[in-house]
Ligand SMILES: [Fe+2]
């Protein structure tokens with residue numbers, strides 16, 4: 001299910017819960033309900049949005065903003081919704097009302113913001129909104145450390161926020177803090193994961209200057225094709241990871257084969273072909289998250305063919321995963337459009353012509369059709385990636401005419417990239 005639809009459903013559920021009249025007796029139930037839902041959100045932005053909405057409704061107020069404390073920069077930050085998206089706002093810890101609460105860990109509950117010298121009326125001036133009552137409350141994590149700040153604006157039907165409102169925020173804050181720390185941890189792990197696989201891809205591309213930047217380009221092309229074919233969310237993430245790592249097995253191919261100009265003999269070619277199997281073998285050592293388990297399989301299948309004559313397994317078409325079919329087309333697209341020592345950079349027209357000839361026996365015709373459909377996007381992406389193409393080098397002798405055309409054909413037949 002697309003993330004936007006999930007978020008919309010969450011908000012509807014949230015509204016249903018908080019629309020109930022919040023009596024003292026039911027308050028705890030409502031908070032429990034809300035926090036249980038917050039706990040299931042691992043995307044920090046989505047979490048902050050939902051938390052702000054829940055807080056606004058629970059406290060019967062105009063709006064709420066959730067700030068997060070950034071200890072490294074000694075700042076607090078939040079995202080504010082704009083007409084076209086959102087923007088990050090930041091301010092120093094100790095400055096302004098929210099900054100003061102982040103520093104002291106003490107709530108500030110004021111009936112008239114304009115009477116408090118710490119209040120900054122700039123935002124009101126720009127938006128034409130009038131802030132009156134303001135409850136700014138610390139969100140405390142482990143060891144009572146302030147990890148965030150709730151700021152709730154304009155209590156409905158009363159002059160100021162009540163003690164009960166503060167109690168509500170105290171209860172909500174305890175579990176909200178756990179949800180925030182959890183989401184931060186997930187975000188950190190995700191960043192670690194993404195940079196790890198990008199580093200692996202850079203490592204493999206660095207081994208052979210002739211294929212410099214190849215994995216990165218294949219990934220970008222695969223993303224364009226995948227998105228155009230309707231992949232989203234985790235499916236797109238799997239495709240991205242598999243594309244980045246598809247040639248990882250080349251780490252086990254000896255330099256003299258990897259960098260040999262001209263034609264490889266049969267034994268050398270067989271050795272070179274082992275890289276696809278090796279990709280699967282090496283990646284099998286990584287503990288992929290449950291929903292990413294297919295990544296090594298997709299990556300290892302990138303030289304399989306629709307007619308069953310591919311390698312390493314010679315799988316029949318029905319066993320080749322869709323992600324692998326997309327990576328295969330992106331791989332060929334880059335092998336043809338980028339220069340290699342045995343061939344120049346082909347024009348997009350020539351590339352398409354060659355790919356059309358490969359549709360059916362080598363490549364999935366549906367993916368080739370998508371390449372046609374998405375040509376504008378692919379061309380635009382190609383332009384933005386030209387600077388990553390291998391540099392012409394004097395060290396590598398140009399291949400002899402005969403070898404050139406044979407390798408050329410090999411590129412078309414098996415796309416050795
Ligand atoms: Fe490959």
Ligand SMILES: [Fe+2]
Pocket residue numbers: 214218246247331416417
């Ligand atoms: Fe490749």
